Amino acid sequence: MAFTRATGQLAGAEAIASTQIDEDLALVTSVQNGDAQAFDALMRKYRERIYSIVYNITANREDAADLTQESFIRAYTSIGRFKGKSSFFTWLYRIAVNTTLSHVKRHRMRRFFSFDNINEEMAPTEIVECLAQRHAGDRSAGLAELQEKLNEALQKLSPKHRTVVILFEIEGLNHQEIAQIMKTSEGTVRSRLHYAKQELQSFLQDYVK
Amino acid sequence: MPQHLKTVQKEREALSVEQLLRLKKAEQPDRAFWNQFEKQMHQRMFQEAMHSRPSLARRFSAALLHSRILTLGAPAAAALLVFGAVLYMPTAQGTGNGPIIADSAVDMVVSVNAPALDRTKASRESFVRDNLQMNLDNGRYLKVMAAADLPIGGAQVSGIRYVADQLGAHGARGDVLFASNSF
Numbered sequence: 001m002a003f004t005r006a007t008g009q010l011a012g013a014e015a016i017a018s019t020q021i022d023e024d025l026a027l028v029t030s031v032q033n034g035d036a037q038a039f040d041a042l043m044r045k046y047r048e049r050i051y052s053i054v055y056n057i058t059a060n061r062e063d064a065a066d067l068t069q070e071s072f073i074r075a076y077t078s079i080g081r082f083k084g085k086s087s088f089f090t091w092l093y094r095i096a097v098n099t100t101l102s103h104v105k106r107h108r109m110r111r112f113f114s115f116d117n118i119n120e121e122m123a124p125t126e127i128v129e130c131l132a133q134r135h136a137g138d139r140s141a142g143l144a145e146l147q148e149k150l151n152e153a154l155q156k157l158s159p160k161h162r163t164v165v166i167l168f169e170i171e172g173l174n175h176q177e178i179a180q181i182m183k184t185s186e187g188t189v190r191s192r193l194h195y196a197k198q199e200l201q202s203f204l205q206d207y208v209k
Numbered sequence: 210m211p212q213h214l215k216t217v218q219k220e221r222e223a224l225s226v227e228q229l230l231r232l233k234k235a236e237q238p239d240r241a242f243w244n245q246f247e248k249q250m251h252q253r254m255f256q257e258a259m260h261s262r263p264s265l266a267r268r269f270s271a272a273l274l275h276s277r278i279l280t281l282g283a284p285a286a287a288a289l290l291v292f293g294a295v296l297y298m299p300t301a302q303g304t305g306n307g308p309i310i311a312d313s314a315v316d317m318v319v320s321v322n323a324p325a326l327d328r329t330k331a332s333r334e335s336f337v338r339d340n341l342q343m344n345l346d347n348g349r350y351l352k353v354m355a356a357a358d359l360p361i362g363g364a365q366v367s368g369i370r371y372v373a374d375q376l377g378a379h380g381a382r383g384d385v386l387f388a389s390n391s392f
Contacts, residue, residue, distance in 0.1 A: 047243070051238070052234075055236070056233055065246055065249075068246075069246070069249060072250060072254075073253055073254055073257050076257075077257065115236065116236045116237055116238050117236070118235045119235045119236075122235035122237070124228060124231045124232060124235075126224060127231070127232055130224055143232070146229070147236065150229060150230070150233065166233075169227060169230040169231075170231075170233045197227075200226045200229075201226050204226065207223065207224055207229055208224060208225060208226055208229065
């Protein structure tokens with residue numbers, strides 16, 4: 001029964017994903033035929049996710065806004081070359097990741113953090129409870145401190161390791177999707193992920209098991 | 210507290226790396242950020258399109274205005290029916306300040322790049338005048354958006370000022386005219 005339900009859920013998720021891909025393709029075709037409004041629809045659909053990737057790689061909200069816009073502009077100006085060999089979101093994510101990694105490489109000597117606020121209602125319960133014990137109930141202070149430590153730890157990773165962790169753990173992509181986005185093998189993705197998590201474990205030893 | 214109890218408590222408080230990373234999902238910009246983002250995004254896309262492919266800019270500005278017309282409702286839509294032609298004028302150096310896109314609906318865009326136009330200053334000015342006249346005859350302007358570096362007008366008169374003067378000279382029937390590089 002559990003197997004049937006799980007299979008059913010998977011089939012449902014796949015159907016939703018497939019519908020999304022079809023919707024995206026229809027919008028992309030409209031843009032290619034000159035409908036710029038269709039691109040607005042794509043931008044609104046993906047801007048939060050693209051921003052999130054860029055922000056987590058750079059740890060700078062101003063750079064993230066700028067690079068997210070740049071990624072969309074690149075996508076818009078080269079959409080004529082999109083042939084549908086991959087899904088639109090994979091193609092868009094690849095543009096965003098490449099744009100961001102180039103930026104990080106160009107400005108590797110510049111480390112300047114600028115964080116978004118934490119939406120406390122969205123903070124995971126187990127983290128909030130854990131921090132409440134450590135900080136005598138001062139949830140905000142605990143969250144702010146952890147936010148800083150987390151971002152510092154992520155920035156200690158190499159850009160490629162950081163990107164893999166972000167795409168897998170924060171964005172929820174699978175190994176295959178990440179491999180497509182980063183133009184590498186799934187094995188490399190797995191190995192980078194394993195190494196990156198070990199590093200994070202060591203950087204965040206005050207918090208982790 | 211005995212050492213072994215401290216250790217137990219510490220273990221209870223500890224989290225996995227995966228759990229900690231979930232906190233990153235809660236870092237989010239507010240709604241105002243996205244409003245500003247969208248405005249800047251449209252401006253950059255328009256500028257990019259103007260400098261690379263004028264046809265893209267034409268589509269983009271038309272789409273932008275169309276979307277605003279839909280949200281403004283019928284009375285505003287009636288006033289905006291006069292969206293004029295995008296006049297593509299050649300730039301003097303091909304660079305400089307790009308056109309500025311308004312953060313509210315405009316009725317006409319006067320901008321750079323018109324490869325089809327003959328490049329003498331007099332003919333460019335005449336082209337602008339004729340198009341303004343033609344569009345004024347069909348309706349009324351509320352806002353005109355113009356690039357600061359239009360290669361028309363005199364040394365002391367910017368492109369924006371020139372367009373504003375022409376609108377005034379053509380009699381704007383008491384409508385609100387606004388031409389600026391900072392809408």
